Amino acid sequence: MLRLFTGLEVPASAGLMLSILRGGLSGARWVDPENYHLTLRFIGDIDERTADEIADALSRVHRPAVPVRFSGVGAFGGTRPHALYAGIAPAPExxxxxxxxxxxxxxxxxxxxxxxxxxxxxxAYLRGARAGEVAHWLDLRAGFTAPAFVAPRFVLFSARSNVGGGPYVVEEAYPLAG
Structure with missing residues (x-):
């Protein structure tokens, strides 16, 4: 079984800017910068035959390159936060x-x-982080910005099923039009 998802890779220059946000919060397990990505569609645990069907279906996608612009930071989980993230501004593409x-x-x-x-x-993934501490971390980084980029391709990633945050493997890459 493979655990699959589709996504956009984050270039090293943007990853460096994101990595500056690391630290300052107990209970956080920080994602390594080489594993930063923007998930398009989580697929889950899939057998090899279905994985081949997915790869074939994705090869028929013909879309323009995607502009990606960062938009602040946030946390998922409300009063029981479980993850920190850098937001991405909406874009039609x-x-x-x-x-x-x-x-x-x-x-x-x-x-x-x-x-x-x-x-x-x-x-980062959070375990036992207090909502107040997370809110303070977010307040200190509220003005976060990073250079925008244009994603020239999307990828089919695989991941180990038991650990979030990587390492992720590019199984297939699909170019987007320039």
Missing amino acids: LAELQAEHERLLQRIGLPSEGRKFTPHVTL
């Missing part, structure tokens, strides 16, 4: 690419993604 992935995967029989698409780059 990004929304359309994600929606096409969703349609293609449903067409080959996978269930729909139950969560609303919230474009972001996960920075």
Whole structure:
């Protein structure tokens, strides 16, 4: 079984800027900068045959390159925060690419993604972090900015099933039009 998801890679220059946000919060397990990515569609644990179908379906995606602009920081989980992230500003190209992935995967029989698409780059996974401490961490970094970039491709990633945060492996890469 493979644990798969589609996403956009974060270039090293943007990853360096994101890595400056690391630290200053107990209970945080920081994602290594080489594993920063923007998930388009989490797929889950898939057998080899279905993985081949997914790779084939994704090869038919023909979309323009995707502009990516960072937009602040946040936390998932409300009063019980479980992850810190750098937000991504909405862009039509990004929304359309994600929606096409969703349609293609449903067409080959996978269930729909139950969560609303919230474009972001996960920075850390939290365990036992207090909401007040997380709010303070976010306040100190509220003005975060990083250079925008244009994603020239999307990828099919695999991950180990038992550990979030990487390492992630690029199984297939699909170019986007320039």
